[in-house]
Amino acid sequence: MDRVIIESLRIDTIIGVLEWEKEIKQTLLLDLEILWDQRKAAATDDYQHALCYASVSKAVEAMITAQPIELVETVAERTAALIMTEFGAPGVKVQVRKLAAITNVKSVGVAITRGDWH
């Protein structure tokens, strides 16, 4: 199926399991692939039938920054659930990268696939 792509959505938030991480904001980069049938939006050229990538990005950022989170796994899972339940997407791939989390590594993170991808 068609997909809506959101690449490197940058979110500065409180994330981490260590005590010092609970005192500062760190940067997450989210890559999202969202299943969405584009045909109606394209045929009608009507925004109402499109999955708005701006609205999705805003909702994800608001949800992630609403409260401190410890694990990047939690960020990924909550993001997938939000997109599927609130926007009605049948499936989503979410990659969460945490920058500068450990020395000598550019980023660390997780990737999940949820919903119907066959």
Ligand SMILES: Nc1nc2c(c(=O)[nH]1)N=C([C@H](O)[C@@H](O)CO)CN2
């Ligand atoms: N699988 C994970 N491993 C670790 C996480 C995480 O969120 N998922 N987090 C940390 C710390 O917060 C790290 O960023 C700093 O040591 C460690 N491992």
